[in-house]
Structures are given as C-alpha cells and as structure tokens.
Amino acid sequence: MRTIESSTARPPGTRVYFRVTDLLLGSGITWQLNTHRSKGDVYGAWRARRKDFHFSFHESGQTHYAVTAGRREHLEIRETPEELGPGVLFAKRIAVPRSELSPDWSETYVPPDTIDIPTGLAFDGVGLDFYLLEPGVGSVQFERADAIALLERGGGRGFVLLVATPLSLDAPVHEVFAESISARRELEVARGGAVFPFRDVMFGPDPDLPGLQRDIEVLIRA
Secondary structure, three states: OOOEEEEEEOOOEEEEEEEEEEEEOOEEOEEEEOOOOOOEEEEEEEHHHHOOOEEEEEOOOEEEEEOOOOOOOOOOOOEEEEEEEOOOEEEEEEEEEEHOOOOOOOOOOOOOOEEEEEEEOOOEEEEEEEEEOOOOOOEEOOOEEEEEEEEEEEEOEEEEEEEEEEEOOOHHEEEEEEEHHHHHHHHHHHHHHOOOOOEEEEEEEOOOOOOOEOOOEEEEOO
C-alpha cells in the first residue's frame, strides 16, 4: 500500500513533463500537465502537439477534451469525473501499451526534466491516471499505482494527482482499433509526405469507468 500526502504537492502554476519508457522498446509520447496560478483549472496536452491534442479539468467540475490533427474537426467532450471516495475523483486515463513502444520511433526533442515512467514485464502497459483531490483530502492510498506528480490547484481548489498504474489489456490494441488505425494511415498517405512509423492517440469510452474518456497511444506503421 502506497500513501501519498497532499503536503508534498508542488505549488500552483507548476508544469511537469512525463512519458512511459522501456529500456528495450523506447518511449511513448511526452505529455505535459500544469495548474493555473490563481484558478482551479488544470491543463494537459501532448507536448509536441499541444495545439492539436489537449484536455483540461476545470474548477466548474467539467473536463474538456479537444483533438484536431488529422481529423479535420474539433471534438469537445464534457464529462463529470467519477467519485471514487470522499474527496477523490477519477478524471482521466491515458493507456500506453508496451506493444505500441518501438525503438523505430522517437521524438525530436524531450525536455530535460521529463519524468520517465518505466514499464513492467509482468503487465501489458501503463495507465497514466489523473485524480482530482478536494482541499480537505490529506492523503490517498493506492495498492499498485506509483505517484508521478502531485500539483496544487490555484485558488485553494485542491490538487491534481498523476499516478502510473500497471495495465492488463483484454485484446491487442491493433485488433480493437483496426478500423480507426487503417483510416488514420490512409489519411496520412493522402495528405502526402507520410513518414512511418508515427504515433497517434485513439480515443473512446473507458470500459472500466462508464462515462469517462480513455485515450490509448498507438504506433502506426506503413
């Protein structure tokens, strides 16, 4: 059992970078997470494509999600985080399967202070899980998850907690998202100048937590 104390939180206005990495298979997308200095809003994004792919947790209680790259539309999903216990809300998960990591893909730049989150051979991947903690929560406990970052939200609105959770997947990612991956590959070729492999994010409902969004990193090959 791991205990995370709210007293260890970084101050409002902090930004952190993080990614899942494997010594043999390489690394996934570098994500960023930051809090507002004075408001309770929290912002997250794919660092290299933050204008195209981002999400936010607002002090109003809503979660906004937007993606534009390669899809020619703006998608906004408004969600209400799932309450798991007194003052603890589960807001979002980004799944990073080990099968989607490859030394054939890497980012051109990674901030030097990026937090590397290791995979485990005993599991299929890592879940980057985001929790919102209300101001009165002094600590939370997890059986398997490892704390990556705890940030205080502005205006005394509590905290946002990022933890890494080992994942077991029911089916191979490229089987579940075969149609979406094929469409994304064809679109990239049609636009011209396609470079393979490239990374993308598939999105859909989380089967474990109905009503919430789960994003899954995928590697798309030629």
